[in-house]
Amino acid sequence: MVNKQYNKEIEELTVNLEGEYWSTYVDIQMYIMAANIPHKDQIRIVQDSALILNEAMENGNAVKEVLGERTTEYCENAIKEINQILSSKDKLLMSLEKLLFTVSAIFSLFSSLLIIDFIFSRNIVLQSNGDVKIEVIQILQLVILSIWFLLINKTNKKLKTPSFIKKTIIFIIFIISLFIFSLIIFSIFDTIAPESLFLNPYLLLIITTISIIITYFFSKWMDKNGR
């Protein structure tokens, strides 16, 4: 409910932004949402920045005249102010929040893999037809990928149209890294039949985890470089 209200407010604020005002807003949003500060402060800064850009556009002032030469410097100053005021309790809560997010991501992956293992070890759903099994596993893998895709976009979904291109690039990188690591693993264990490898939930977990780590660091790098 709160998010819906917030989405509505931010949409009202950004609906008229055009050109450099809109692209600067997107840059600020990306930078701030990736910053290590409480979520409520991230929202506050993004919202205030949207107001500043709106006002600038209405008054015909260029972005540089309002925010300075470098938008990242503006963002860094705002983040610095928040960090200076944060209490140790706030910092602890932030760490716990991150830990919880990581644990829940790993748990959701692991539980999905256990379900796969359960279904195929008991032949509950399918008889032993190799091709159909692989197809179903691939579908389940896609479900896992989708869960992860939703998780990495959890923050962005709270804001209006962060960047469709960025989302797509992250997703493509994730898929590519998954295939590369699958190939590496398969080449290491080439004596084992591919079907049995696919059925091994722990191996699948390793592949997916490595892919997630790559995606995570890549998206962080993209955020830092303002792409």
Add this chain to the structure above:
Amino acid sequence: MATGQLLKGVLEGCILGIISKKETYGYEIVEYLHRYGFDDILEGTVYPILLRLEKRGSLSSEYRKSEIGPMRKYVTITEVGTKELGEFQESWIQLQRAVKLSTCETIINDLD
């Protein structure tokens, strides 16, 4: 105009002073600062200061539509802010006197 660290400290007090006069918003604060002689100040410089003051409890803010239409974040000074402003004014008077005495040639000569 003063630059760097000195300006940074002074600006906080000046912004509090402007807000103490009336309820206002970011763009208007910058306009006042320009009028008073802070020519190079941008809204991007003022915003982090407003953020700091608000987090410290010196200001309170409210988002609402202005009379002419656009949504704005209006800020007002709190009791904490008023107290801080008083302290800033005292410190500034002392600093001003100290700087004047230190840099005024005739007084330095008298000391000799």
